[in-house]
Amino acid sequence: MTATTWPDARGRFGKFGGRYVPETLVGALERLDLAAHEALADERFGETLSLELESWVGRPTPLSRAQRLGDAWGLELWLKREDLAHTGAHKINNAVGQALLAQRMGAGRVVAETGAGQHGVAAAAACARLGLPCTVYMGAIDMKRQAPNVQRMRLFGTEVVPVEAGDATLRAAIDEAMRDWVADPEGTFYLLGSVVGPHPYPWLVRQFQRVIGIEARHQFLKRTGGLPDACIACVGGGSNAIGLFHPFLDDPVELIGIEAGGATGRSGIDGGAGHAATITHGSPGVLHGCYSMLLQDSDGQILETHSVSAGLDYPGVGPEHSFLNSSSIAYYYTVSDAEAIGALEECSRLEGILPALETAHALAGAKNYGRDHPGASLLLGCSGRGDKDLDILAGAGL
Numbered sequence: 001m002t003a004t005t006w007p008d009a010r011g012r013f014g015k016f017g018g019r020y021v022p023e024t025l026v027g028a029l030e031r032l033d034l035a036a037h038e039a040l041a042d043e044r045f046g047e048t049l050s051l052e053l054e055s056w057v058g059r060p061t062p063l064s065r066a067q068r069l070g071d072a073w074g075l076e077l078w079l080k081r082e083d084l085a086h087t088g089a090h091k092i093n094n095a096v097g098q099a100l101l102a103q104r105m106g107a108g109r110v111v112a113e114t115g116a117g118q119h120g121v122a123a124a125a126a127c128a129r130l131g132l133p134c135t136v137y138m139g140a141i142d143m144k145r146q147a148p149n150v151q152r153m154r155l156f157g158t159e160v161v162p163v164e165a166g167d168a169t170l171r172a173a174i175d176e177a178m179r180d181w182v183a184d185p186e187g188t189f190y191l192l193g194s195v196v197g198p199h200p201y202p203w204l205v206r207q208f209q210r211v212i213g214i215e216a217r218h219q220f221l222k223r224t225g226g227l228p229d230a231c232i233a234c235v236g237g238g239s240n241a242i243g244l245f246h247p248f249l250d251d252p253v254e255l256i257g258i259e260a261g262g263a264t265g266r267s268g269i270d271g272g273a274g275h276a277a278t279i280t281h282g283s284p285g286v287l288h289g290c291y292s293m294l295l296q297d298s299d300g301q302i303l304e305t306h307s308v309s310a311g312l313d314y315p316g317v318g319p320e321h322s323f324l325n326s327s328s329i330a331y332y333y334t335v336s337d338a339e340a341i342g343a344l345e346e347c348s349r350l351e352g353i354l355p356a357l358e359t360a361h362a363l364a365g366a367k368n369y370g371r372d373h374p375g376a377s378l379l380l381g382c383s384g385r386g387d388k389d390l391d392i393l394a395g396a397g398l
């Protein structure tokens with residue numbers, strides 16, 4: 001088996017992945033697995049998806065040379081512009097794919113979870129487009145922090161349900177969405193937002209996000225006649241990163257994931273981790289139905305995480321990244337909140353592109369890479385736009 005063909009039949013990427021769920025969901029996951037494999041092998045489904053991506057999402061997204069920023073950092077820097085996709089981030093690629101799958105499977109309604117609200121907005125938009133009733137679970141704390149996204153979802157006709165339980169953020173929202181799904185696994189489709197959760201989700205979401213890397217590889221070859229020295233992307237659950245990396249797995253291209261180092265040097269609130277650097281600082285365990293790296297204490301209790309970027313603030317990570325890391329196929333590093341904000345400021349000033357705070361982590365990682373590899377050519381996954389972060393940036397004095 002080569003890295004391109006994982007996962008195996010049991011949904012395993014090496015020892016990572018799998019399916020750790022209540023008995024009631026096993027049948028639903030098997031049904032989803034079968035339907036997804038059939039859909040992705042069906043030419044007509046492929047054509048419908050391609051047409052939606054082109055005519056509604058705005059694909060292909062451009063590849064932009066970042067000349068001035070690259071000069072400042074000693075790099076030949078290229079940005080794959082997912083910030084220009086409909087609703088402002090890569091999340092829409094997966095939301096459209098899964099919504100079409102839900103329709104094909106005859107689901108009567110869709111449930112989804114959201115943290116910062118980006119996946120919730122993408123799911124709500126895709127469901128509106130297809131006339132599918134949609135319910136999004138969102139932590140009560142996140143609903144306050146991300147009020148404009150709540151309003152967007154409601155305008156798309158989606159019901160947004162506050163989750164007060166647990167940490168009242170993304171982790172609790174995923175628990176609630178799964179609980180809803182368990183209640184009616186036949187009539188409800190669970191539209192999961194990243195390459196996490198039980199099999200087949202990490203595989204399915206990756207297949208819908210691979211379009212990023214497929215386009216970027218083609219565009220890069222066309223513009224430069226070669227391939228980049230490295231690809232770099234931020235890693236929360238890991239969907240934009242794996243989408244960019246996967247089509248380069250058989251190439252001599254270095255793959256680099258950047259995690260949220262948070263307020264490095266400061267210990268976390270409530271004895272938490274103070275960061276969200278799951279691969280670089282975590283240990284293996286089970287969260288949300290999947291065996292992967294996660295942030296836990298010595299008793300297996302999940303730690304509170306912290307990142308200035310809500311989209312990276314998750315204690316787990318996709319099993320494929322855990323596998324790529326453990327087999328040294330891809331490499332993972334962290335940058336701090338402050339480094340990310342600094343890189344965001346430079347990118348905005350030098351390129352006229354305001355990136356999302358998540359994306360800013362990849363940019364800060366690129367800056368560090370430039371220090372060690374002067375003159376290297378780097379393809380960066382510009383996962384989303386930063387308009388949603390203006391309040392946080394104002395709070396940081398920008």
Ligand SMILES: *Cc1c(COP(=O)(O)O)cnc(C)c1O
Pocket residue numbers: 089090091118119193194195234235236237238239240241311312356358359383384385
């Ligand atoms: C949600 C989000 C991320 C993190 O999610 P992944 O699954 O790791 O890609 C990164 N960037 C943006 C703009 C996001 O909205």
